[in-house]
Amino acid sequence: MGNYTTAAQKLQEELMQVIFESLGLNDNYLHEDIAEGSQVMAVNCYPACPEPDLTLGLPPHTDYGMVSTILQNHQGLQIMDRGEKWHSVPLIKGALVVLLGDHMEVLSNGIYKSVVHRVTVNTEKRRISIVSLHSLALGKKVRPASALVNEQNILSYKEGSFSDFLDFISGEDIVKEKYIDKLKINP
Ligand SMILES: O=C(O)CCC(=O)C(=O)O
Ligand SMILES: [Fe+2]
Numbered sequence: 001m002g003n004y005t006t007a008a009q010k011l012q013e014e015l016m017q018v019i020f021e022s023l024g025l026n027d028n029y030l031h032e033d034i035a036e037g038s039q040v041m042a043v044n045c046y047p048a049c050p051e052p053d054l055t056l057g058l059p060p061h062t063d064y065g066m067v068s069t070i071l072q073n074h075q076g077l078q079i080m081d082r083g084e085k086w087h088s089v090p091l092i093k094g095a096l097v098v099l100l101g102d103h104m105e106v107l108s109n110g111i112y113k114s115v116v117h118r119v120t121v122n123t124e125k126r127r128i129s130i131v132s133l134h135s136l137a138l139g140k141k142v143r144p145a146s147a148l149v150n151e152q153n154i155l156s157y158k159e160g161s162f163s164d165f166l167d168f169i170s171g172e173d174i175v176k177e178k179y180i181d182k183l184k185i186n187p
Contacts, residue, residue, distance in 0.1 A: 001041075008069055008132035009039050015067055015098060023108055025145055033136050038065070038162050042131040046076060049121040057119035057127070063101035064165040064179055065135035066142070070097040074127040080116040088120075102165075102180040103135045106157040109144035114180055138163045157183045 016034050017027040046057035057076060070077065077089040077097065089097055102114045121127070136142055143159035160183045168179050 004071075004130070005039065005041055005132065008041075009134070011069065011096075012037075012039070012067055012132070012134045015069075019067070019100075019104070019112075023111060023145070023148060025147060029145065030136075033140060034066075037134055037136045037140075038138055040065075040133040042133065044119070044127075044129045044131065046119060046121050046127040046129075048124055048126055050123060052121045052123055055121060057121045060116050060118040062114035062116055062178065062180060063099055063133055064103065064162065065101040065133045066104045066107065068099045068101055068131055068133045070099065070129050070131050072097065072127065072129045074122070074125050076119050076122065076127045077129070078118050078120060080118075086118070101133070101135070102183070103142040103160065105180060106142050106160060106183055107145055109148040109153055110156045111148060111153070135162050156185055158185060159183075 013034055016030075020029045021027045044058070049055060060080065072091060075088060075091040078086045079089060079099075080086055099115050099117060100112050104112055105114045119127075119129075139161055141159040141161045141164075144155060144157050149155045160179075165179055168182060
């Protein structure tokens with residue numbers, strides 16, 4: 001697990017460079033903050049369920065961070081499109097799933113949106129996923145990149161940190177309210 005955690009952090013640094021390049025930002029953008037950023041590992045176990053239509057493994061949500069990578073042993077993850085339709089993410093052996101989180105939506109000033117996802121269960125097989133969630137260090141604020149704020153794309157998000165997210169989930173009814181909506185300016 002230690003080696004996997006280190007490799008996931010290194011992969012995340014490379015992914016961020018590519019994502020920044022795709023946004024027209026310098027691929028060195030926030031380099032040190034990313035290298036010193038936060039990483040949370042979550043291991044999820046979803047037992048086989050006799051009545052999968054009556055429940056979910058994990059309810060719909062977005063991840064708080066910049067990116068999350070997921071290693072899974074069985075299909076079950078679903079993502080929602082902009083028309084609010086669910087799509088199953090296929091299981092590809094040896095492949096990782098990469099999801100963009102709320103802090104990437106903030107940093108890109110809304111050019112990229114965090115993806116709503118959920119987990120379904122199945123009757124046959126226990127599903128295990130190993131998720132690596134990345135953002136900046138606990139108290140470090142993520143804000144829209146100034147190069148992505150202009151007349152066509154006005155400032156649309158307030159700054160937020162991992163620590164702000166933790167305060168949010170300890171205080172709010174997270175089923176009714178979404179962290180990203182708290183950061184939107186004039187949603
Ligand atoms: O189990 C999965 O594939 C996703 C888990 C997840 O969304 C999470 O831990 O935030
Ligand atoms: Fe998630």
